[in-house]
Amino acid sequence: MSVNVKRRLDYQPPLYTITNVVMHVQLHATATRIKTVSTVQRVGDHNSPLFLDGEKMQLLSLAVNGEAYNLYSHVEGGISLTEVPDTFELTVETEIDPQNNKALEGLYLSNGVFCTQCEAEGFRRITYFLDRPDVLAKYEVTVSGDKEKYPTLLANGNPIAKGEESDGTHWVTWQDPHPKPCYLFALVAGDFDLLEDSYTTTSGRDVKLELYVDKGKRDKGVFALESLKRAMKWDEDTFGLEYDLDIYMIVAVDFFNMGAMENKGLNVFNSKFVLADQDSATDEDFFNVESVIAHEYFHNWTGNRVTCRDWFQLSLKEGLTVFRDQQFSADMTSALSNRIKHVRVMREHQFAEDASAMSHPIRPDEVIEMNNFYTVTVYDKGAEVIRMFHTLLGADGFRKGMDEYFRRHDGQAVTCDDFVAAMQTATERDLSHFAKWYSQSGTPVVGVSRMYDKQKRTLHISLSQHTPATANQQEKEPLYIPVAFECIDDTGKHYPDDDGLIKDGLVILDKPSVSLMFSDVPESCLPVVLGNFSAPVKVDNPLSAKELLQIFRFADDPFNRWDAMQSLYDWCITQIELDKSVPDSVWKALADVIAAEKDNHELLGECLSIPSFETLCQTRVGVDVAALASARQSFCAQFASELQSALLTVWNGFSSVSYTYKQTDVNARRCKNVALGHLARTADGEALIEKQFAEADNMTDSLGALRAAQSGSAEVFNSLMTAFEQKWNHDPLVLDKWFALNATTEREDILAHITMLKSHPQFTMGNPNRVRALIGSFAFYNPVGFHQPDGSGYQYVTDYLLELDQHNPQVAARIVTPLTQWQNYADKHQQKMKAQLTRLVNHEGLSKDVFEKVSKSLAYEKSE
Ligand code: B3K
Ligand code: ZN
Numbered sequence: 001m002s003v004n005v006k007r008r009l010d011y012q013p014p015l016y017t018i019t020n021v022v023m024h025v026q027l028h029a030t031a032t033r034i035k036t037v038s039t040v041q042r043v044g045d046h047n048s049p050l051f052l053d054g055e056k057m058q059l060l061s062l063a064v065n066g067e068a069y070n071l072y073s074h075v076e077g078g079i080s081l082t083e084v085p086d087t088f089e090l091t092v093e094t095e096i097d098p099q100n101n102k103a104l105e106g107l108y109l110s111n112g113v114f115c116t117q118c119e120a121e122g123f124r125r126i127t128y129f130l131d132r133p134d135v136l137a138k139y140e141v142t143v144s145g146d147k148e149k150y151p152t153l154l155a156n157g158n159p160i161a162k163g164e165e166s167d168g169t170h171w172v173t174w175q176d177p178h179p180k181p182c183y184l185f186a187l188v189a190g191d192f193d194l195l196e197d198s199y200t201t202t203s204g205r206d207v208k209l210e211l212y213v214d215k216g217k218r219d220k221g222v223f224a225l226e227s228l229k230r231a232m233k234w235d236e237d238t239f240g241l242e243y244d245l246d247i248y249m250i251v252a253v254d255f256f257n258m259g260a261m262e263n264k265g266l267n268v269f270n271s272k273f274v275l276a277d278q279d280s281a282t283d284e285d286f287f288n289v290e291s292v293i294a295h296e297y298f299h300n301w302t303g304n305r306v307t308c309r310d311w312f313q314l315s316l317k318e319g320l321t322v323f324r325d326q327q328f329s330a331d332m333t334s335a336l337s338n339r340i341k342h343v344r345v346m347r348e349h350q351f352a353e354d355a356s357a358m359s360h361p362i363r364p365d366e367v368i369e370m371n372n373f374y375t376v377t378v379y380d381k382g383a384e385v386i387r388m389f390h391t392l393l394g395a396d397g398f399r400k401g402m403d404e405y406f407r408r409h410d411g412q413a414v415t416c417d418d419f420v421a422a423m424q425t426a427t428e429r430d431l432s433h434f435a436k437w438y439s440q441s442g443t444p445v446v447g448v449s450r451m452y453d454k455q456k457r458t459l460h461i462s463l464s465q466h467t468p469a470t471a472n473q474q475e476k477e478p479l480y481i482p483v484a485f486e487c488i489d490d491t492g493k494h495y496p497d498d499d500g501l502i503k504d505g506l507v508i509l510d511k512p513s514v515s516l517m518f519s520d521v522p523e524s525c526l527p528v529v530l531g532n533f534s535a536p537v538k539v540d541n542p543l544s545a546k547e548l549l550q551i552f553r554f555a556d557d558p559f560n561r562w563d564a565m566q567s568l569y570d571w572c573i574t575q576i577e578l579d580k581s582v583p584d585s586v587w588k589a590l591a592d593v594i595a596a597e598k599d600n601h602e603l604l605g606e607c608l609s610i611p612s613f614e615t616l617c618q619t620r621v622g623v624d625v626a627a628l629a630s631a632r633q634s635f636c637a638q639f640a641s642e643l644q645s646a647l648l649t650v651w652n653g654f655s656s657v658s659y660t661y662k663q664t665d666v667n668a669r670r671c672k673n674v675a676l677g678h679l680a681r682t683a684d685g686e687a688l689i690e691k692q693f694a695e696a697d698n699m700t701d702s703l704g705a706l707r708a709a710q711s712g713s714a715e716v717f718n719s720l721m722t723a724f725e726q727k728w729n730h731d732p733l734v735l736d737k738w739f740a741l742n743a744t745t746e747r748e749d750i751l752a753h754i755t756m757l758k759s760h761p762q763f764t765m766g767n768p769n770r771v772r773a774l775i776g777s778f779a780f781y782n783p784v785g786f787h788q789p790d791g792s793g794y795q796y797v798t799d800y801l802l803e804l805d806q807h808n809p810q811v812a813a814r815i816v817t818p819l820t821q822w823q824n825y826a827d828k829h830q831q832k833m834k835a836q837l838t839r840l841v842n843h844e845g846l847s848k849d850v851f852e853k854v855s856k857s858l859a860y861e862k863s864e
Contacts, residue, residue, distance in 0.1 A: 001851055008312040008365045016050050016084075017041050018130055018137045019179070027145035027189055029099040029109055033060070035091065036127040038137070042086045050081040052092075053121070054128035056106070060093035079128055092128050101125075102766060102807035110255035110766070113190035114150065115268055117261060120311055120370040123182035133308045134413040136179040143187055144171035150189040152212060156180070156264045158246055176264055178244065179411065181307055186263030188251045193218045197225050199232050201242040207232075212251040213274065220275035223661075224250065224289050231294035234328050239402055241301045250274065250293070254732070257768050257810050258374070259292050262299035269296070272733055272769060278659045280734050282700040283666045290332060295325040306406065309413045311370045315362040315438075316416045318374070319382020323390070326383060333663050336558045337670075340606050342380065343533045343559075348614040350376040351538065354443045355618075356821045357860035358853060359470035361441040363416050366472075368852035371810050377441070384536035385437045391482050391506070391534055392434070393427050400426040433510060434480040442470040444479055446509065448527050448541035457520050461487070461527045464513035465537075471860045481509040484531030484557065485516075490524035492554035505531065526550060531557030538618070545571055549589050558603060565593070565607045569635070570619055573611075576631040587642040594646040598653065601664075605671035608650070608678070610636055613783045617824050624826045625787035636711070640681035650675040651688065659698040673704030680712035693720055703737055710745055717745070732762050736773035739763070743778040750785040751796050754778060765804060768811045775800050779818045786818065787825065791832030794819060798836040801850065802843055809847030816840070816850055820857035834858065 020039040026032065040050065055077060062069045062081075065088050072081040084090075101108035106125025107116050116122065124131040141155040147170040157176030164170040192212035199207045209228060213221045228250070235241045250267045252274035260269040273292040276285050302324060303317035330338040353359060353376055362382040364373055390398045401423035408422055416438050424431045447464040463483060467476035485507045487495045498517040501507055507514060518525060528551050530539050543551070543564075548571070551564035572582045597604045613632060617623050640647065654672045657665070676692060679685050689712060693705035706724060709717040721738065728734040742757055743750075754774060757763060763770050779786055779797045786793040797819065805812035822833040840846060840854045 023141045052128035053078045053124035053131035058095040063091040119183040133181040142173040154188045186266040208247045210249045224274045227290040227293040231297045262296040278698045298324045315382035322383035323386035357471045357856040363438045397427040442467045444537040459518040461516045484534040486528040601667035601671040608674045640678040676708040680708040739773040740777040794836040809849035813849035
């Protein structure tokens with residue numbers, strides 16, 4: 001396969017630019033016509049041809065300054081025009097087939113709704129254009145279509161004119177006064193229910209808020225609209241950022257490749273992140289709706305007003321916007337559970353990505369298919385890097401830096417370096433060493449070692465750092481790592497270090513190692529590191545079970561307390577892997593923990609959660625899946641039986657109040673459901689699960705019962721699953737939870753079971769949510785089923801991906817991820833995983849999306 005690798009360092013400013021665009025879009029299911037009039041300008045003094053990106057469409061005509069133009073040729077990926085004037089009007093007419101656009105990129109028609117997705121490079125499937133983020137133009141867009149089928153016609157900006165024709169069509173003209181890159185272009189047409197509201201900004205701008213949902217779903221949009229107003233207010237209060245148009249629209253669609261898209265003034269959302277009510281959405285769904293609504297809204301400044309110069313800079317907008325939505329969610333809900341949620345994502349997915357062939361810095365250097373780089377590294381590690389700025393500069397310093405960033409770059413397309421420079425100038429800090437986080441990939445390991453001198457009563461603690469080589473980079477340099485640090489003894493007393501290297505609770509580890517001395521301290525003193533997950537690193541801090549419990553009891557930082565419990569569970573599971581037993585003292589201590597924290601539902605709920613299989617993989621090498629899964633299972637079983645009465649008290653502790661989505665109740669429900677998950681493994685489990693399922697007045701408790709039942713008796717599980725399916729058969733978004741539960745169940749016949757589910761009337765390969773729920777959940781979260789010793793799980797997923805890839809490469813490339821992460825597993829798994837990767841790479845017609853990930857994964861093997 002011939003592939004075109006793009007490199008960050010090859011960036012060249014555009015040879016031409018487009019400042020103004022007037023579009024007419026005549027909607028038709030299979031033959032939509034688009035007339036685009038662009039004002040084009042040569043940049044600088046040169047005679048190079050004008051290259052316009054374009055793919056998967058028909059060119060109907062081309063004119064320069066109104067005259068038909070034929071000095072052009074079709075070249076790979078677009079057209080090339082020679083001898084164009086310095087400034088001119090380019091008219092391009094194209095025709096596309098939205099109904100058969102199953103890739104859901106560009107303009108597509110699904111379920112009677114026309115909708116666009118242009119980021120990263122979808123605009124080039126609508127018209128021939130300079131499809132790059134550093135070309136910013138003003139747009140005026142007229143959309144016309146059948147009035148009955150598409151009563152709502154939307155595009156970016158403000159509506160300025162509308163009309164009707166005698167042939168049953170109507171049209172609306174939209175004008176967006178803010179210059180934008182074409183990836184933020186959007187168009188939607190369909191028949192929706194509308195929720196309306198308004199918001200007045202601090203400076204007095206009245207903004208109309210409109211939320212479009214499927215007919216009959218109005219009530220499920222209320223929470224999203226309320227969330228939007230909270231996000232608007234929060235961004236004014238926290239960053240002084242106001243909305244800048246008179247109207248803000250959100251449309252929920254059922255067919256969408258990802259979560260949502262921040263098109264200027266017209267966000268398009270996967271309906272999963274808009275629709276929510278107590279019957280059909282869990283607490284987690286409510287949380288996700290609020291955070292995705294906020295994320296897309298926050299992009300209006302971090303992404304739209306200041307955008308990326310080129311796609312290698314993606315983390316400029318994504319890392320920053322994820323950080324902003326995390327801060328918002330923490331303020332709206334609770335800081336600790338949010339932090340834990342994000343750390344879980346880092347440990348389960350980002351560390352795995354860094355250990356794989358796809359490892360890349362948050363600002364990647366080489367890309368084949370840009371859509372493959374909307375990754376946990378760019379997004380979540382990117383957000384961790386922004387968080388470190390915040391930690392190092394303080395909230396005020398960070399705010400100053402943000403103000404400076406907008407002062408300098410509003411209306412521009414810029415780079416990550418520009419962001420760092422603004423932060424640096426505003427705070428007068430030298431951030432050059434810190435900036436290495438942008439260019440170096442891999443997960444640093446922070447090592448902690450201690451030496452206590454009994455005679456002198458001194459403690460010497462050494463912190464070191466080491467970043468293992470990654471697929472893309474052999475050599476690593478020391479990074480600038482803020483390590484939150486506490487030193488505590490077994491009575492909870494905290495000690496400062498002799499040299500004052502601990503400042504504001506932080507030690508800066510900016511060299512291979514740093515030494516801390518503590519004089520006149522007791523032997524029980526322990527180093528407690530990485531409070532609040534102060535850096536995206538792994539920690540190697542050898543602590544005994546007793547010491548971990550000491551940290552749990554006495555650390556100031558609640559994240560450290562939770563983390564100590566996680567390490568303790570990991571240690572216990574290791575004992576089982578080594579055929580040793582978990583000492584009674586641990587069970588006794590765990591019972592004490594539950595008793596002591598019984599009223600702290602937030603912490604208790606998190607502390608009763610056993611690390612996921614995926615997290616455990618990151619603290620091990622050469623994982624034998626069945627062995628690790630069975631060690632984890634047997635720990636869970638023993639946990640349930642040893643702590644049964646304490647867990648029962650926890651479960652019983654919450655009287656059924658009627659449902660509200662408020663944080664104290666969310667914490668209580670979470671705690672109760674985690675307890676039920678354990679109790680499922682005891683003799684009382686069935687009765688408790690059935691009771692909760694029968695009495696639940698909300699989806700969180702229904703699903704909590706089902707999840708618990710998954711690890712109890714198959715009979716109960718199956719009967720509840722049948723009841724659930726019957727109840728929710730009409731609602732595909734709820735059914736996705738059911739598909740996912742099916743796909744993650746351990747059963748001998750799992751592959752046959754999935755095959756049966758594929759013919760469920762609600763399942764379709766054309767809808768990414770269904771595919772992710774069934775096939776994605778299986779590949780990512782059913783380790784025992786996916787990693788079956790005979791390789792049949794890998795083969796099954798590969799067969800599916802080969803078919804899916806023909807329609808929707810983006811989704812196929814995402815689901816192939818677990819297969820490409822073979823490095824972490826035992827040899828016997830690796831061979832069989834690679835066999836399927838080889839099958840994929842040899843497949844004729846494979847998309848470049850899947851090709852990039854699979855070929856890199858196989859090449860990694862050769863370089864070892
Ligand atoms: N910016 C979009 C993601 C686009 C993904 C393109 N494959 C959503 C977001 O991060 O807000
Ligand atoms: Zn984003």
